[in-house]
Amino acid sequence: MKAAVHKSTIPASQLFVIKELREKHFDPTWHAHSEFQLFVVLEGTGTRFIGDNIKTFKPGELILTGPNLPHLWRSDEIYFSKKSELLTHGIVIYLNEHFLGEKSLDKEEMIGVKKMFSKSMRGLEFYGERKERAIVLMKEITALNGLERVIGLLQILHLLAATKEYHFISRSSYPDPFKQVETARANIVYEYVIRNFRKKINLEEVACLVHMTPTSFSRYFTRNSNKTFSAFVGEVRIRQACKLLVETEQSIEEICYECGFNTLSNFNRQFKELMNDNPSSYRKRFMAL
Structure with a gap:
């Protein structure tokens, strides 16, 4: 898997960049x-990794991440x-804090956006x-140009800055850029775990x-991920189990072994620790929605 530390996407001639993504993954x-x-x-659909958080994703998810917060949407x-004919589709907007000019966020009209940007350092x-x-x-706004596109962006920021309907994603922020060797x-580790979590x-x-x-x-992983490697693997497995509980009719025991757990008791214990619920009631809760 290739490594990328920074993906600077905003040309000097533009205030921000919006891209419509249509790819196989x-x-x-x-x-x-x-x-x-x-x-x-x-x-x-897939599994997303944002900071120290792991969660499955599906259509309709809207996420704001701040600078240096590492992330990955793994289909x-x-x-x-x-042989798959499936496609992914998403829209992404990149902007920096000075997109309206130096110190623009310090102006009275932009206080709400400034607060939202500050919170996004942990992901929203x-x-x-x-x-x-x-x-x-x-x-x-993907179909707009010029000032109309800028006005559209400001409307989006106004909507999101004014809402309290959001969850923080990562427990920690990442103020410093990742070094290339760490990325x-x-x-390598994430790719290996995603491909092999079903087995030991x-x-x-x-x-x-x-x-x-x-x-x-072990020391390196805990230092950089705020969790042990075994906890990371367990979380990947539990998130996949959550997906199967909601989207399939497989038995809990079948899901347990398909997701890489060697005993049902161990699966139930780890599920309870991470989700604060047991697999059976978790499934019933989502089936009732």
Whole structure:
């Protein structure tokens, strides 16, 4: 997997950049950049990694990430199959804090946007009616140009800055840019875990992939991810289990073993610790929606 530390996307001739993404799968690279990013998933499913948070994603998700917050929307494996006809679709907006000029966020009219940008250093996931209106506007401004596009962006920022319907995503912010070597290692590890979480994952083998001893790798991973490697693997497995509980009629025992757990008791315990619920009631709760 290629490594990317920063993805600077805003030309000097533009205030911001908006892109409509239509690909077989979303970019599978763990990366960060110096811009704020507003991203909506319109088609596609998979697992997202934002800061120290892991969660499955589906259409309708609207996320704002701040500068240097590493992230990855990893499409489900079926999207990488050569035989698959599935496609992903999303809209992404990149902008920096001075997109309206130096110190523009310090002006009285922009206080709400400034506060939202500050919160986005941990990532924000929006929900509710204002989120839906913002998504409609994002679709509309892809067809606009010039000042109309700028006005559309300001309307989106106004909607989101005024809502309280959001969740913080990462427990920590990442004020410093990721070093290239750290990004490269993370990409190797994340790719390996996503492809192999259904079976036993050997710490020594993963450490070897990034040319580290198991002890050094364990320390490195905990320091950079705010969780142990075993906790990370367990969280990937539980998030996949959540997806299967909601989207399939497989039994809980079948899901347990398909997601890489060796005993049902261990699966139930880890599920309860992460989701504050048991698999059975979790499934019933979502089936009732």
